[in-house]
Amino acid sequence: MASKIEEIQGKTLDRTKTVIHHFIFPDNEDMDSNYAQIYFRWTRQQPECRHGKVRIPADCSLSTCSFFNIFPAGKWNKYADIHTYTFQILLRGSAKIYLWETGFDEEEGVDRKLLGMKRTISDETRLYEFGFMADALDNNIFIVIDAESDCELYGGQVVARTCYEAKPVNLAIGICTYHREESVRTILQQIYTTFFEQSILADNIGVFVADNGGTLTESDYPDRGVKVMKNKNVGGTGGFVRCLLEALEDPNKKWTHILFLDDDIRLEPESIYRTYMLYSFIRPNFRCSILGGSLMRMDYPYIQHAKGERWMFDHVEFGRNGFNLLCEEDLIVNELEKDVEYNGWWYCAMVLENKKNELPLPFFIHIDDIEYGRRMGWPIMTMNGIGVWHDSFENRKQSAMEYYDMRNSLIMNALYEPRRPVEDTCKRVFRHLVHQMLKYRYDDQLLTLRAVEDFLEGSEYFKTHDPILVHEEIMEMGYHPKNVVKKLYEMKASRDPIRKEDLYRKYTFSLKHKLTLNGWLLFGKKELTALPMGCHATHLYRLKNVLYYDPQSGSGFTVKRKRGMAFVTLLRYAKAAWKLKRKYEDTVQDYVLNNAELCSSDFWKKYLSIG
Structure with missing residues (x-):
């Protein structure tokens, strides 16, 4: 993934200094939709996004205080070992550029602090920078551009510098699909275009697709970086386990991490880039942590459905459920730490180390991500800027x-x-x-x-x-x-x-x-x-x-x-309760003693009829 700035500066990978966060531009057709302001916010006049640049009309104020473009410096400082940050934007035109830090105070609410300002008066495209020591930043950073003339924004990014080389990371992406050819084709094309055509990460990212329906053909996926396996249809669990096994036993590459993706999401590929970079600079105490992406709704794309969850015996407690990400307070509170146990596999990354006999239980579908997250017991990392969209769930539940x-x-x-x-x-x-x-x-x-x-x-x-x-x-x-x-x-x-x-x-x-x-x-x-x-x-x-x-x-x-x-229901319950009271304790003991066998690669290979 090369930004306009990197094209100008030269696209080389310095293992102690690298881009960890690019500005993301919406598609121009989204500028009039609810999608647009999850990328940028503006006042007075509406900007245009065409040909990889944002045209900012005179008198327009454009802000990156949005889900995908705000920079969560507080979370990066916690999870990653960063020495300095440099905020860069490539701009043409006359404008005032402000760098803000925003956080949340329980008594005062949203709290903003101005970190710097630059004045631009130029018809030439120029690079503007703000540099800070990492420990000077505690919260979320965003840029505001007040256009005094018609301006053009070509890109923006955050460059991180460390005192040591980034850790080598090879990220496998695992997708399980069943008769969703069009959606999978779109996701794979996005990944291919972003990472395999011109990215410095082309050799460090690969995709494994478990095709449970056996319907994908070679024309449905790129010929580079993607491996599609016809898989026995033992549910989503079986598909994700197949991806795990393929990555673990790949003779051509030692994959260090895997990212699970649902097959029916709308994806922003920059989320994958940020995931890769976070694991590249991860602190030792978070090395085994799971990185979970937010789940947002397609019908209301600025409404967050979940961001990390907990299991409460008979129901799921969703983290930050229903947050309006266009509301600055919700956006900032969304970044506060919350005690969660797992993240759904719509977007969930983890280390691959020692996974061969720590595979998910054969649940077929549902609860598999909950059980696996609790069993692993690793901290769940989440942050604004990493997430996907999904269709609403209210009316989709089959019997x-x-x-x-x-x-x-x-x-x-x-x-x-x-x-x-x-x-x-x-x-x-x-x-x-x-x-x-x-x-x-x-x-x-x-x-x-x-x-x-x-x-x-x-x-x-x-x-x-x-x-x-x-x-x-x-x-x-x-x-x-x-x-x-x-x-x-x-x-x-x-x-x-x-x-x-x-x-x-x-x-x-x-x-x-x-x-x-x-x-x-x-x-x-x-x-x-x-x-x-x-x-x-x-x-x-x-x-x-x-x-x-x-x-x-x-x-x-x-x-x-x-x-x-009503009477039949009582009889049905009485029958179930009688059986539970007779066998429950022995059944619990059996699962406690024997569940490890169900999580082994030997069991799963037989279950999947492979190897």
């Missing part, structure tokens, strides 16, 4: 996920809270069955019961059951959405994205809901009502017939309130 979420979380809780009484697990199962009942998803209860039964078979279950056949059985259970676009049109149901003000809204059961069992004790409204799949149970109050649908795809299915299912 099959009810099985995997319950089974895998029971296994994880057995491993990490083995002394927790079985009664807590029974209560957790009961709450889940009741929730499914209140949403009229009675068939999903059968998936929950199947999950409990399979969990109680212990670690031998994964050695004696074919995961492909199990998945086929699971997919046959539950509900099967069909195209309901015509029906939605007739019902005038909204297919608009969820309103921003409703994102991450917390719903609770009121006294009315509690006294009437969410309307179950009252007569129901007979007409069919369309509800998004991600709705809360309170939205079903007194409804008798419901059409669940995904606004994005237009698929859905109908469910109906059946009062007799």
